[in-house]
Structures are given as C-alpha cells and as structure tokens.
Amino acid sequence: MAIKLDKITKNGKAIFLAYDQGIEHGPSDFDEKSCNPEYIMEIAEKGGYTAVILQHGIAEKYYDKRKHKIPLIVKLNGKSRISEVDNLSSQVCSVKRAIKLGASAVGYTIYDGSEFEPTIFKEFGRIVEEAHEYGLPVVAWMYPRGRGIDEGSTEINAYAARIGLELGADIIKVKYNGDYEGLQWIVKVAGRTKVMMAGGPKQDEFGFLSMAKEMIDNGAIGLAVGRNVWQSPHPIILSKALKKIVFDGVSVGEAMKGLK
Numbered sequence: 001m002a003i004k005l006d007k008i009t010k011n012g013k014a015i016f017l018a019y020d021q022g023i024e025h026g027p028s029d030f031d032e033k034s035c036n037p038e039y040i041m042e043i044a045e046k047g048g049y050t051a052v053i054l055q056h057g058i059a060e061k062y063y064d065k066r067k068h069k070i071p072l073i074v075k076l077n078g079k080s081r082i083s084e085v086d087n088l089s090s091q092v093c094s095v096k097r098a099i100k101l102g103a104s105a106v107g108y109t110i111y112d113g114s115e116f117e118p119t120i121f122k123e124f125g126r127i128v129e130e131a132h133e134y135g136l137p138v139v140a141w142m143y144p145r146g147r148g149i150d151e152g153s154t155e156i157n158a159y160a161a162r163i164g165l166e167l168g169a170d171i172i173k174v175k176y177n178g179d180y181e182g183l184q185w186i187v188k189v190a191g192r193t194k195v196m197m198a199g200g201p202k203q204d205e206f207g208f209l210s211m212a213k214e215m216i217d218n219g220a221i222g223l224a225v226g227r228n229v230w231q232s233p234h235p236i237i238l239s240k241a242l243k244k245i246v247f248d249g250v251s252v253g254e255a256m257k258g259l260k
C-alpha cells in the first residue's frame with residue numbers, strides 16, 4: 001500500500017509539535033499552562049503544525065478525531081528517565097490502537113548502538129510492517145545512545161540516519177549538532193527517507209529560529225519541536241515565525257518581524 005506522507009506534510013515540508021516529554025523527561029519540563037494537553041492542542045492547531053505527537057494515553061483523553069483538524073502521530077514506545085540504566089524504550093501502544101485513536105502516522109524511538117539494539121530493531125521491524133500494511137507512515141527518532149557512544153558526532157548521526165532508511169522509516173528525526181555540512185551528508189545517506197530535526201532544550205527565539213533556518217537550508221524537511229515552542233511565553237507567534245521559515249523559506253529577520 002502507498003504510504004500517505006501528504007497527511008502529515010505540506011508541499012514536502014513539515015512541522016510537528018512534539019509532546020511526549022511528559023514521559024521522557026517528566027513534568028519538570030512543564031509549567032502551569034504547558035502541563036495541560038488542551039493548551040498544547042490549541043498551540044498545535046493555531047500554530048499551523050502539520051501534526052501533533054502524543055502518547056496514546058494523552059491521545060485517548062485529549063485528541064478528538066472528529067473535532068481536531070490537526071493530524072495525530074501516536075508515539076508507540078516510551079521510557080522514563082527515573083532510572084537512567086537502560087537504553088531501551090519499549091512498545092507501549094499497538095499500531096491498531098493508534099489507528100483507532102485517529103493516527104495519521106506512528107512514531108518510535110530507536111536507540112542506535114544501545115545494548116538492546118537487537119530487541120529494538122526487531123520491534124521496529126514489526127511496527128513498520130504493520131503500519132505500512134495500513135499505508136501509515138512511520139516516523140523514527142534516531143537517537144544514538146549507549147556506552148562509549150558520542151551522541152553528538154556527525155558520523156554516528158549519519159550512521160543512525162542510514163539505519164532509519166535501511167529499517168523502513170519514512171521520516172527520521174535527528175538531533176542537530178550545529179554541523180551544517182554534516183547535516184547535508186545525513187540527508188544524503190538517509191536517501192528517500194525524509195529528515196526532520198529535534199528542537200532541543202529551550203533557547204532564545206533568535207537562536208531557535210536561526211537554527212531552524214540552517215536546518216531547512218541544509219536539507220531537513222522540517223522540525224519536530226516541543227520545548228522551544230510550548231515553553232515560550234508566546235508560542236503561537238513563535239510558531240508562525242517558524243512556519244514562515246519552513247514553508248516560505250524566508251530569512252530569520254523576516255520571520256521575526258511578527259515577534260517584535
């Protein structure tokens with residue numbers, strides 16, 4: 001079955017609002033407003049995101065497929081950091097349940113190089129097979145992690161990107177290390193698998209938008225961003241600036257006009 005990427009992209013570009021940090025990092029990432037998933041849904045819709053990323057529990061209680069226009073990506077695995085011991089993020093939701101919740105795509109984190117890589121690859125393989133039977137795209141967080149691994153190295157991230165292509169991901173999400181030529185290589189080795197970038201910890205607006213511009217100019221199709229947006233005091237205005245950079249290719253200065 002053909003994979004329907006157009007549901008979660010627009011003219012080949014994409015911005016996803018990521019909101020799985022509650023399990024990955026805990027509520028310390030949130031304030032009074034951002035701990036409420038309703039607030040995130042409002043940003044996702046008004047900010048013009050092409051999809052929102054939720055865990056299944058939040059999707060079940062806060063995503064109404066009849067009411068919400070924004071496409072949903074259900075994250076199928078998850079892990080807390082209460083204990084830092086294992087580089088293993090287990091599947092916590094099935095592809096079928098994600099579809100019932102209204103998902104237009106599914107997501108999965110792969111810890112490349114983890115001591116649990118065989119288990120992770122096997123689980124991911126089954127997910128790709130099932131999701132693709134339904135025409136559902138698979139978005140893979142490609143996060144190198146394990147003993148002695150330099151998570152920020154371009155070489156390791158290019159290897160992770162290639163693993164995404166080899167294992168059937170339609171879109172991969174990687175972290176940016178500031179090496180724009182390295183990003184071009186990552187995009188090249190990912191082949192027909194599209195590359196999106198993580199937003200990372202909160203930085204000032206100029207820094208964040210400049211980073212986004214560099215990502216887009218060097219081959220990424222967009223960003224899957226969380227904290228930089230919903231930790232901002234004016235997330236919708238910032239989202240609109242991001243949108244202009246990703247979809248209209250404007251300069252950072254131009255995009256920031258609305259922020260002043």
Ligand code: FBP
Pocket residue numbers: 018019020021022024025141143198199200201224225226227228
């Ligand atoms: P941010 O934009 O907030 O960095 O979110 C991106 C993301 O990939 C989330 O989807 C995920 O919860 C988190 O980062 C995981 O990051 P890490 O494993 O490095 O803590």
